[in-house]
Amino acid sequence: MIVSQKAYRRGASLPHSNPFQRLAGLLDGETPGLDPIVMTIGEPQHAIPPFTADVLMDNIDGFRRYPAITGSPEFRGAVAAWLDRRYGLNGMIDADHGVLPLNGSREGLSFGAIAARDQLAKDLDHPVVILPNPFYQTYAAAAHVADAQAVLLDAMPGNGFLPDLDSLDPDLLDRTVAFYIASPTNPEGFAADIPYWQRLITLARKHRFFIFADECYSEIYREVPPPGILEAARAMGSDFSNIIVLNSLSKRSNLAGLRCGFAAGDPDFLKKWARFRGLAAPQVPLPAQAVAVRAYQDEDHVIENRRLYNEKFAVAERLLSPLLGPVTPDAGFFLWLDTGRWGESPAVALDLWRTIGVKVLPGSYLASDQPDGSNPGRNYIRVGLVAPLEKTEMALERLANWFGEKA
Ligand SMILES: Cc1ncc(COP(=O)(O)O)c(C=O)c1O
Structure with a gap:
């Protein structure tokens, strides 16, 4: 079944505003509840390969x-x-x-x-x-x-x-x-x-x-x-x-x-x-x-890169799976968390920012609304595990506490 068909014509404006701009609008004027930790980024933060400069x-x-x-x-x-x-x-x-x-x-x-x-x-x-x-x-x-x-x-x-x-x-x-x-x-x-x-x-x-x-x-x-x-x-x-x-x-x-x-x-x-x-x-x-x-x-630098991500996914699984079920995907560096029990993803992202200072992307901003009003990202938040382990663990602990308290 085709679930959505949208026609974009040359000359029309681009179909989607940038999810990061939408998030900036959502959080505009809101104060983070704790020291901010940004988990929205999809940009790798691990070291570049040692031979690059040479x-x-x-x-x-x-x-x-x-x-x-x-x-x-x-x-x-x-x-x-x-x-x-x-x-x-x-x-x-x-x-x-x-x-x-x-x-x-x-x-x-x-x-x-x-x-x-x-x-x-x-x-x-x-x-x-x-x-x-x-x-x-x-x-x-x-x-x-x-x-x-x-x-x-x-x-x-x-x-x-x-x-x-x-x-x-x-x-x-x-x-x-x-x-x-x-x-x-x-x-x-x-x-x-x-x-x-x-x-x-x-x-x-x-x-x-x-x-x-x-x-x-x-x-x-x-x-x-x-x-x-x-x-x-x-x-x-x-x-x-x-x-x-x-x-x-x-x-x-x-x-x-x-x-x-x-x-x-x-x-x-x-x-x-x-x-x-x-x-x-x-x-x-x-x-x-x-x-x-x-x-x-x-391949050595790639193996090390994977090891660093996998270390963070292990922490995520330990802290979040008791509350959310298994959270580790096959690949990539994002958690795609089904948080529908706590509300639609923009509301969850806003509350996470206001109460625990963790910035995440609402899944609905990464997907398009269907003609029937549904959106496959509506119940999900995207959490990037790109920051170093310690910072990632701190953010995941805050998330686990938030989910636990609101369960
Ligand atoms: C799914 C996906 N495809 C492609 C890209 C583009 O990557 P690059 O142009 O850096 O190879 C990205 C970057 O974030 C991505 O997430």
Whole structure:
């Protein structure tokens, strides 16, 4: 069942105000009950990899040059080799044609839908772009700039927080040019399994659309590495047609400010996209690509990064699960807490700020209202575990006390 359809036309204002601006409005003039602790941020706070400064200095002269839009052969090679190791691709990724550098995955997500629309030439006034709901706000911006109709599919716990693929209308899929999906999901932190990915790939080929698989949280997992869409394609014995995976160093290596990521997958799509990007998009600076080469060759810093997050999730589970049930997601660095018993998420966020000084994001601000007035984020708050352990533990203790007192 399609639960929400919203048409955004070129020239109209962007469909969503920024969740952080909405939160600022909600808390405007409110005084925090205790020393403030901000748990809203999705920006990694752990240390950057120890080699970053040396690699940047060794390649500093690269700032003089305009890089190629397709990146350096070393960059493409390092990414292809990492994908191969991580997903057991058996050499299927061709470094020269299957990888493109991006200024962070966000840049690729923004412009992917336009390229999909142009390449597919489905001869529709307003093709469809499918998004999960809640969603990373850039997906909606991508639908807007592609002059597409954004169709939002609720991601609910009953379906592992993934859009329900079995309920999609074939006519809608025929009009679709781009299907945006995050796995691990954001903000819930659940991972699509191989059969799910394979069902989506089959639909994309049958109905001719491109999948933009946002895997930027792929390395921030608890125990089991989330399966990737390229891995699923390989397991079907197929190539990577209709699949574009996006990832970056922002979460894996705590290098959000480096703005360095990649798109990989369908070589035909990427070749045409590179031509478009050669006119429209900024290239990735060579020193940033050099850091990426080193970062994709190193897993030690990623293992340490995961350990630090997992330590914090263990504290969250210990303090919160007696009150809320299990709280630890498969992956990512957010808690997505069902706090519906205590009220709708903006009211909960406001009370948490007023009484215990903990700033969290109301889930309803990360999702779109449905035509029937429902909102899949309404009963949830998002709590980021990015701060150091001690501070995170202090915030979680305050939250546990608040939940306990109001139980
Ligand atoms: C789900 C999701 N996708 C993509 C991004 C963009 O990441 P970047 O452009 O830094 O790779 C983010 C950043 O927060 C995100 O949360």
